[in-house]
Amino acid sequence: MKLQPQSSADAVAQRLAQTATRCLIDEARLSPKPGLVDSRGNGAHSDLSLSLMERSAHSLTPTFFALAQQCWRRPADVALRQLIGRLGREGEQSMMAATNGVNTHRGAIWALGLMVSSCAMLSGHATASAISEQAARLAQLPDPAAPTVFSKGLRASHRYRVPGAREEAAQGFPHVMKRGLPALLHSRAQGASEQHAMLDALMSIMTTLSDTCVLSRAGMVGLEAMQQGAGAVLKAGGCASHAGRQQLAELDQTMLGLNASPGGAADLLAATLFIDRVALPAS
Numbered sequence: 001m002k003l004q005p006q007s008s009a010d011a012v013a014q015r016l017a018q019t020a021t022r023c024l025i026d027e028a029r030l031s032p033k034p035g036l037v038d039s040r041g042n043g044a045h046s047d048l049s050l051s052l053m054e055r056s057a058h059s060l061t062p063t064f065f066a067l068a069q070q071c072w073r074r075p076a077d078v079a080l081r082q083l084i085g086r087l088g089r090e091g092e093q094s095m096m097a098a099t100n101g102v103n104t105h106r107g108a109i110w111a112l113g114l115m116v117s118s119c120a121m122l123s124g125h126a127t128a129s130a131i132s133e134q135a136a137r138l139a140q141l142p143d144p145a146a147p148t149v150f151s152k153g154l155r156a157s158h159r160y161r162v163p164g165a166r167e168e169a170a171q172g173f174p175h176v177m178k179r180g181l182p183a184l185l186h187s188r189a190q191g192a193s194e195q196h197a198m199l200d201a202l203m204s205i206m207t208t209l210s211d212t213c214v215l216s217r218a219g220m221v222g223l224e225a226m227q228q229g230a231g232a233v234l235k236a237g238g239c240a241s242h243a244g245r246q247q248l249a250e251l252d253q254t255m256l257g258l259n260a261s262p263g264g265a266a267d268l269l270a271a272t273l274f275i276d277r278v279a280l281p282a283s
Ligand SMILES: CC(C)(COP(=O)(O)OP(=O)(O)OC[C@H]1O[C@@H](n2cnc3c(N)ncnc32)[C@H](O[C@H]2O[C@H](COP(=O)(O)OP(=O)(O)OP(=O)(O)O)[C@@H](O)[C@H]2O)[C@@H]1O)[C@@H](O)C(=O)NCCC(=O)NCCS
Pocket: 084, 085, 086, 087, 088, 089, 102, 103, 104, 105, 106, 107, 108, 109, 110, 111, 113, 114, 143, 146, 151, 152, 153, 154, 163, 164, 165, 166, 168, 209, 210, 211, 212, 213, 216, 217, 261, 263, 264, 265, 267, 268
């Protein structure tokens, strides 16, 4: 989508929106990802494909743009949280319209929506910590207009007594800040290709995330297989090493066998890429 900037706020909003969409597309194309849609195929999904994920990502550019525009230099308060909630839900409707009702990116709209909003609140110039702290503040605020739905994620969180997407955001995205981003930077510094560094970031997120998509489809057995398998990839030397790639292929087979797909981890990889691309270096 071509957006015409009218002001510096619009120019920043355009940059943030286009970067967020790009991160969704780069995550979707990244291969080989265990159980997930990638450029090889549909993973464990019968209703998803790469072209659907890409169509969904493009449908979200106007949502990210609106979030950035509306949040420009505003403080975190309940009125703003309510506005972000409304724009996020409208984004979910755009996604559903673009995919004929398939849930491709609900978790990504949440994570990236909060990050785009936070970045705009901070004039588009902020460190990774400042962005994640601002996102946590927003996520902790109540949204009085939010519908009360006992979602799949909430059901899995209650049943297995684990944190889900809401807690991840309210805690300042620890799987982005303490897992994905450090792993991405470490692998790059070790000379890994961008593909391998991104896969290592995904593995690092998967080692500890309580991914409610995996829990809903494959229960605690699936979640433990995901966490242990991702840990084994990193322990073997990461995706730049032959041994690491062998472990990754095994993990892919395990996840497919369990019909499990770490959609939450994929969203947090996209959020990691977003922070990597927009945040100022820490001084
Ligand atoms: C806060 C919300 C995200 C709602 O969260 P909740 O947990 O209540 O509900 P869900 O509807 O289940 O969505 C959670 C999605 O978050 C991703 N996720 C899972 N675990 C985690 C985690 N530990 N940390 C972070 N994120 C996590 C995940 O999204 C991905 O998976 C989706 C595909 O799943 P899948 O199971 O394959 O598909 P389904 O069709 O549902 O099932 P099948 O039939 O195929 O089995 C895909 O969307 C990925 O993105 C979870 O699905 C949030 O939605 C909310 O409250 N929004 C309100 C609006 C708002 O305030 N917005 C503000 C910011 S814009």
